[in-house]
Structure formats: C-alpha cells, structure tokens
Amino acid sequence: MQAGSSISTRSQIWKGIQPLAGLVFIYLVFAIASATFRTLDTAQTILTQAVILGTLAAGPTIVLISGGLDLSIGSLFVLVAVVIGLLLNAHVPIALVVVLSLLVGALCGTLNGAITVGTGIPAFIGTLGMMKVYRGIAELLGANQDMSKFPASFQAIGAGYLIPISIMVVSFILVYVFLSRTRLGYNCYAIGGSNEVSRLAGVPVKKYYLVYYTIGGLFAALSAIIQASRLNFTNSSWGNGMELDAIAAVIIGGTSLSGGVGGIGRTVIGVLIVTTLNTGLSHLGVSSSWQRISIGIVIVLAVWLDVVQRRRELGA
Amino acid sequence: MKGIVKTFPGVRALDHVDFSLRPGEVHMLLGENGAGKSTLIKVLSGAYTRDEGDILIRGRRVEIHSPMDPLELGLRFIYQELNLVPQLDIARNMFLGGEPRAMGFIRQRELYDTAARYLEKFHMNLDPRAVVGSLSVTQQKLVEIARALVKEAQVLVLDEPTDVLEDRSRQDLFGVINDLKKSHGVGFIYISHRYSEVHQLGDRVTILRDGKNEGTYNTSEITLDQIIEKMIGRRIEAQYPLLQPPGEEEALRVEGMRQKQKLKGISLKVRKGEIVSVTGLMGAGKTELGRAICGIDPSDAGEVYVEGRRVRFSTPERAIQSGLAYLTEDRKTLGLIQAHSIRDNYGLPSSPRLSRLGFIDHGAISREADQFMQKLNIKAPSRETRAGQLSGGNQQKAVVAKWLGTRSKVLVFDEPTRGIDIRGRSEVYALMKELLDEGIGILMLTSDYNEALEMGHRVIVLYRGQIAREFKRGEATEEDILRTAIGAGTN
Secondary structure, eight states: HHHHHHHHHHHHHHHHHHHHHHHHHHHHHHHOOTTTSSSSHHHHHHHHHHHHHHHHHHHHHHHHHTTTOTTTTHHHHHHHHHHHHHHHHOOOOOOOHHHHHHHHHHHHHHHHHHHHHHHOOOOOHHHHHHHHHHHHHHHHTTTTTOOOOOHHHGGGGTTHHHHHHHHHHHHHHHHHHHHHHHHHHHHHHHHHOOOOHHHHHOOOOOHHHHHHHHHHHHHHHHHHHHHHHHHOOOOOOTTTTHHHHHHHHHHTTTTTTTSSSOOHHHHHHHHHHHHHHHHHHHHHHHOHHHHHHHHHHHHHHHHHHHHHHHHHHOEE | EEEEEEETTTTEEEEEEEOOOOOTTTTEEEETTSHHHHHHHHHHHSSOOOOOOEEEEEOOOOOOOTHHHHHTTTTEOOOSOOSTTTTBHHHHHHHHOOOOTTTTTEOOHHHHHHHEEEEEHOOOOTTSSSGGGGGGGHHHHHHHHHHHHHOOOOOEEEEEETTTTOOOHHHHHHHHHHHHHHOOOOOOOOOSTTTHHHHHSSSSEEEEEOOOEEEEEEEEGGOOHHHHHHHEEEEOOOOOOOOOOOSEEEEEEEEEEEEEETTTEEEEEETOOOOOEEEEEESSSHHHHHHHHTTSSOOOEEEETTTTEEEEOOOOOHHHHHTTEEEEEEEEIIITTTTHHHHHHHHHHHHTTEEEEEEEHHHHHHHHHHHHHTTTTTSSSSSTGGGGGGHHHHHHHHHHHHHTTOOSSSSEEESTTOOOOOOHHHHHHHHHHHHHTTTOOOEEEEEEEEHHHHOOOOEEEEEEEEEEEEETTTTHHHHHHHHHHHHTTOO
C-alpha cells in the first residue's frame, strides 16, 4: 500500500505538469520555427488574444468540476454583446451598462441552472435548448441595429494590453480563491465527484448548482463586455461555437468532463495552449482551417492521454 | 493452476499458489480481504498477467492474456456487482453479443424460444420476455448464471454472489448450483465471506492467506473453526465486544413513521449509549426506515425527536444539523467519494461547521482528519490517500469519522459490516462500542441476525413495513428472529 500510494502521488504530480510541459513544448517549437514569433511583442499578443477565451472559460471550469455542463454560454455571450450595443446606443451611463450586462449574464446562467436542477432534464439537452433560445433573442434584438462607435470610456475597458490582461488575471485569481478557499468551491468538487454522496452529507446540491451556473453566465457576460469594447462594435452573429472552444480549453488543461477533478490553473494552461497554437500557426502562415484541425487533434490527444493514464492507474 | 506468482510493487500478491477444480464440484475459495482471492481470479480471467506458473485445462496448458481468452476456454465469471443491461429483457441479455442471426437480422422467435428452452433446462422459473431491471436481485443473478451457461461454460466463477441476497433467495441459488453441478458437470469456484455457506454448498475448500495456499480440504473433513483459524493464522477470540448497559436519557424517538407501502407506522426509541438493532428480510423496510428518519426520502407521516427535541426537516442538511447521521449500506457509491482523499471525504459533511463567512478552514479539516484517522485507527499512508484505495473495514471507519465530524448524537448504521472481513468487522464493532461510551445512540439496520443479536441491546424485527416483534438482549435466538422475520407466528 505504501509503495502504491507514493507511485500515485508521483503520477498525480506528473499529470499536473503534463499540460504545462505541452505548452512549453508548443511554444518552443514555434519559437524555433519562426523569428517573428520569439519576440516579447508576440508573447504580449498571445496573452491579449487569450483574454476573451480565458474569461469565458473561467465559467465552465467551475461548472465542469461540479459535474454540470453549459452549452449556452456562447449564445449568452452574443446576447450580452447585443444588450451592450443597445444600451450604449440609448446613451445609458457606462457603469450602468457594465452592471446591467453582467446582471443579464448572471440571470441567464441562473435560469440554465434552474432548468437543469429543477426539471431533471440532462444538462446537455437543457442548455442546448437555451443555446438556441438566447441566440434567437440576440438576433431579434440586434436585427437592423447599428451597434458600433461606442464612447471612448467604454472602449477603454478592452483597449491595449494592460487592462484586459489585468481583468483576466483578476478573474482567474477570484476563481482560484472561490474553488480552493470557499465552502461553495470546496463542495463543488464533492458534488462533481458524487451528487448523491454530497446530498446525503447535507450539501444543498441544487442550490449550489444555481450558483455555479450563475458564475458561468457572469463570466460569459464579462467576456462579451471586453470583446465589444475591444472591437468597438457588436454583432448578433458572434459567439458561434465559442462554448465549445471554452470547454475544449478547460478539457485540454486537464479538468475532467465527468466532474470532481480540475482547477483554474489547468484552465489557464489550456487557454494558453489553444491561443499559442493559433498565434503560432498564423505566424507560420497556416490557414485558419488548418488551425482548427490542429486544435481538434490537440483536444483528442489531451483527453486520450488522460484516459490512458487513468486506465494504467486502475490496472496498477 | 500451478505455482502461480503475481507481484505488485512492494507486495507479492500470489506466492506459488496451486489450485485445482474438478468437473461437477463446488470449490469454495476463502481468505480475508487482501489474501489474494481476487488476484487469483483476475489472473484466471485475464485481467492480470501472472509472473510465473501455469494454467491447465483438462491437463492441457493454456495461455490467458486477455479477457477474451478465458471465454473461449469455457470459463465464465460472475461478479458481486450485477453485470446485465437492465433495460433489456432476459432473452436479449442471455444472448447479448451472440444473438441468432440471419443475414444480419436477429431472429426474434428463435431468440426467445431458445432462451425459454434453456431457462427450463436449468429449472429457472423465469419469463424470457421479462425486463431484467424489473427482476429481483436473486432472479438477476440467475439470469447471469443462465447467460454464462448458454455459452457452454464448463467453469463458473462466482464472486460473493450472495452478499446482496437474503436467506431464502440464497437457498434458491444454491438449488440451481447443486442441480447444475450434478446434471451438467459444471465446476464452480465460489468466493464468499459467509462462512456458513462453506458446508452448505461446498465440496472442497481452499484457504488463501497472505498470497499463499494454506491448504485444500474436503468440506466434510474440516470444521468452520479450523477454517477460520487457518484464514487468520490465529484463533479469534470474542469477535463482539461486551456491551455495557445503556444510559437512561433518550437519544432518538420515532413516532408513527409512515411511507406509502414501505413503512406502516413505526415507532421506536433509542437511548444514549444504546444500540437498537433493526432487522428483517430484504424489503421489510429497514433501509427505508433509516432514510426516512434522516430526511433523505420524504415520509407521509411521523415524528422524529433527537434528545427529546422534535425535529422537523425534509432534507439531509437539516437532519445533520439536528445531530442525525445516516451511514449508508452502500459505502462504495453512497458513503464515500472513491476518487477523493480521506481528508476531503471527511470534510464534506462538516464543511458548514469548518468554515467562516463562506470560507473553508483547510487547516482545521486536515487537523481533524488526522485526529480521527489516529483515533479510529484508519490504516492509510496519509490523509491524502484516496478513499477507493482503502480496504472495506477502513472505508467503514472513514465513513464513521466523516459523520463523527458533524458532532452527531445519533448514528443510523445501515449494514455496518457488509462486505467487510472478520478482522475488519471486529474493529467496526469495537468502534461502535466506543461510540456508545461517548453517549451516542446507535440504530443499527442489519440483515445479519447474529450481528443483530450480539451487537444490539434490543432487537426489533420488521415484517412488511411494521414492527413484528421486539426482543430484549439474550431473549432470542437466530431461529426466533428468522421465524419472526418471515412472518411466522405473527398475526
């Protein structure tokens, strides 16, 4: 037993390092292959590029650890973007716009949670439905609207490097504290590990799920705010497939789709792997179709590695 | 199997083990947890590859490298957990993967006719069109056996098949086994923790201890005491601790608990420092009672008092706050999160107590987990050891620790020693006694009559959701309880 456990701790640490090693490897390959890639400027670009995906992916990190799933965050992203555009067009004060759009995101997240825990519909189906609903609403609201040329004070939120990267870093820190220090976060792992064990242990599982989904919606809204501010327009065709990009980044980082295992640190790595890959391939002049193909392969490889290791652990 | 050796890092799980099975015999394989029973079976099933030794079938050396190999050799394995597709009917399950086909289509009529013929041949009174999920556990076990036999099995390996069965169903299963060994010449390897089954069912018995074969005997030539002695290497003394008389103060009172057809008005009382055993057949309402008292399943009527104060609740959360804890019979899936550490399993129900303003006090959780591991003698390398790596007895202790952490006043123990070996059982009993000394009241739900008698100050026997009779300590024998449990002698 003694020997077995030290092996498992060692493999545990190795497992945590793997995604990081993968990231370093990918970065080095591009740094060697492309002279323009190995500059501080590019590193800064990668980080900035990571902001939208990173803040969005903070939500599914929590939701996936709790054993849930929210497919609607991409649509929620665009819905919030349209709401921002409309509010700004109506000359609502910037601070209020930010608060209101975060509120919309949070409420929609709560609704997703309520649908899954309240009705017992599987999260996949429930949030797939809401994905259609939110996108439809966004299209209705955004039809024939010119939502661009926002006030400078709004543009400042996503401008340059410093502010957006800071927002992302603060988001990550908040999620880290949430998951590792708060009761809600601590029990998130237990709920993902086993719903029923947690319920029997007195954890108000349903109530907690509402919180996790709400946080997911909140981060989708935050991500949308930064994007609208950076691009200085919003459009109801945004966000297609973004929920899957975010979930993919979380999974590549090593958070389990089946719940109970994971962390925000892993998501940071996962997001950086995806962004580095995209940026690096662009530097090499690879088309976006090939970028998509390589991300796809990385997802499959990452999860396959995880499956192989888990099987070996069980066999040992 | 000759001279089988299997080594894991740091442990020699099998040390030159010989084992033979004759056609038409039931060969009992006994040993404590960790003695090497399951390793031996896994070598035979192809789940593990042996380091040394030979496997021979009818004198011929065979190679078993993958789980497919033993199937071709006529070996079948039936594990403790059911291995059927509950949504399909009996016939579909029996022929799963080997359905009679014509041009890629399944021949429905032939499927059901053949299934019916087999079921009749094996004297199993089952309808091939019955959906497996609607069958009793015993019937499902029979379907598993039938499925194995359809594929011309020569050897059947049964791993603790009766652990989930009640007495009468076991007799049914034994009947089928005896029939098959005589009329079909099937050989059985039978693993069990219920030692009474050795003489009821077995022809020969092999005892493993610490990876070594301690001997193979005809069951007629060895007594249960001798078997137990060989298994643990020393004679066990008093397996049950001596119980002190209970206190006077009331710990738990239940009045008129009702739940649809399951519970028909049950009232009982548990004092501090007292164990009240509740027993009865499967389906008599033991687990339902425990779950209703602890607010896990809703009840239709009834009141619960903890230390004289009425508690009103509908959720486990509230029950835990009022000092009740339900220790489930199903440790693996409901008691502990197997993939999480002892520490985190411990902290789960206590997290409200061990957090301030929503923030978790990790230091306190670790400290308390360490204290309980020491106090309850939980054997594990550290508090970070995953629950799934613990033995049955240690898992049960981890569950107890987890609930003691909530400062419970009443523990509802559902099948406290199911699936735990002798040494582990003794430890669990000793632990229960210590809890009594601290003034905790225990309601023990058990289907083991001996346990109910030996570990209870009083024994309540349930029959179809009602209290059939209550016995005081020393007033009843196992026979009395069985008779009450099956409804004989009650109105």
